[in-house]
Amino acid sequence: DVKVTQSSRYLVKRTGEKVFLECVQDMDHENMFWYRQDPGLGLRLIYFSYDVKMKEKGDIPEGYSVSREKKERFSLILESASTNQTSMYLCASSFSDRAEQFFGPGTRLTVL
Amino acid sequence: GNSVTQMEGPVTLSEEAFLTINCTYTATGYPSLFWYVQYPGEGLQLLLKATKADDKGSNKGFEATYRKETTSFHLEKGSVQVSDSAVYFCALEPNTGNQFYFGTGTSLTVIP
Numbered sequence: 001d002v003k004v005t006q007s008s009r010y011l012v013k014r015t016g017e018k019v020f021l022e023c024v025q026d027m028d029h030e031n032m033f034w035y036r037q038d039p040g041l042g043l044r045l046i047y048f049s050y051d052v053k054m055k056e057k058g059d060i061p062e063g064y065s066v067s068r069e070k071k072e073r074f075s076l077i078l079e080s081a082s083t084n085q086t087s088m089y090l091c092a093s094s095f096s097d098r099a100e101q102f103f104g105p106g107t108r109l110t111v112l
Numbered sequence: 113g114n115s116v117t118q119m120e121g122p123v124t125l126s127e128e129a130f131l132t133i134n135c136t137y138t139a140t141g142y143p144s145l146f147w148y149v150q151y152p153g154e155g156l157q158l159l160l161k162a163t164k165a166d167d168k169g170s171n172k173g174f175e176a177t178y179r180k181e182t183t184s185f186h187l188e189k190g191s192v193q194v195s196d197s198a199v200y201f202c203a204l205e206p207n208t209g210n211q212f213y214f215g216t217g218t219s220l221t222v223i224p
Binding site: 058 | 156
């Protein structure tokens with residue numbers, strides 16, 4: 001079974017802090033994704049990566065950056081956390097284009 | 113552009129009732145269509161998919177048929193159980209690129 005793990009289930013940070021969310025997949029998938037999930041808005045794509053060191057902006061990249069130094073790991077970085085970044089963050093991976101995405105359990109981030 | 117519109121929730125049904133969750137999409141070309149389910153406290157998991165017109169995806173008693181003429185992919189189940197209580201997301205992946213587009217989700221509660 002594909003496994004996508006995220007470093008924390010719950011995280012509480014203060015405004016202005018730098019926040020790292022880590023995601024690891026164990027199935028040698030090419031593509032990895034970061035979404036945020038908010039009530040009434042569904043899932044919105046922040047960034048995705050189709051290869052090591054490659055990244056593409058999604059629909060809402062402002063205030064976020066990403067890093068993919070190894071194929072299995074995709075990190076989301078909040079350079080200076082703000083209260084409007086309080087959300088559920090979901091990581092996903094897929095083997096290739098037009099393939100199923102596998103999701104991690106999510107990290108619920110609260111920024112105070 | 114690409115987008116997914118799904119039925120507003122929440123939906124509350126009694127056990128053994130018939131379920132329909134509507135999903136319509138806008139896309140260029142021939143997208144793949146998906147239904148994902150999110151159980152409380154978990155990430156999303158694939159429920160079923162269809163990759164071309166008239167395909168029927170099915171899993172765990174759920175079905176959805178890819179209708180190109182009506183640009184729809186409605187989710188149905190003949191007899192819901194309490195364990196089906198979850199949030200259901202309709203999604204599409206265009207035939208170019210690897211970005212998914214998700215609907216806003218429909219919350220289903222099944223009462224005994």
